[in-house]
Amino acid sequence: MSDYPTLEEMGITSFEDISKYSLRRQSDADVLKIYYKRPKGSLLSRSKKFTFAHPRKSIPLQFRSGEKWDSLKDSSPRLQSAVAELKKLTAEPAALPPEDLKARFLEDLNHLETVVNSKIDELRRQIENMK
Template sequence: MPAFTTLTAMGIEDLDQISRFQVTERDDHDELKVCFQRPAGSCLPASLKFRFPHGNNPEVQATLHRAMDELEQILGQRNADPRAAILHNLEQFERVMEAKMEEIKHRLATLPA
């Protein structure tokens, strides 16, 4: 995998586990959320958020755009086959549903009879 210097500088080291990202525009900043596909039982975060303040510093927005370009390149390489992308999304959805069902079962088991 090529070097992704912007993401690495932001502290993102596990590039192979990136599953998606989104950018949300807020009042005074843009928020980049990077989501990861973690193995079951991992204590690493499922996502990271980065704030890019609006203002007169063009380097801040340039960094956001470089990060987005790198993320699109990573995900584009992985999702070049549309069928594979759909299967990946389905597998990810199944993992989320299984984890949620386990959480609900656990909460139900801890309720008094």
């Protein structure tokens, strides 16, 4: 039996490659994105996205946009279980020293720069192909 049954049910098998995850709320769903450590040139995806629909509630429309509506939204039990397993997988043993923290921020910044530049290049190619 696996230590991460929910993640396994979701089709995730390379637990040791998971580097981080993010969770965001959209109007009608929670979106969980799992990021992987991959070597340069790898053809495997660097992330996977999972969407969990919010359960429907019979609450009057005028209350749905308010503060109280947000507190009434329930996350999927499967999502809660997956996040608990991801927290175990990505738990940091202790606070990083400032040097390591600086290196991590620089690494994140470099990754962001690569992603943005890649997207800009893709958009430029699409524009060029419009002629």
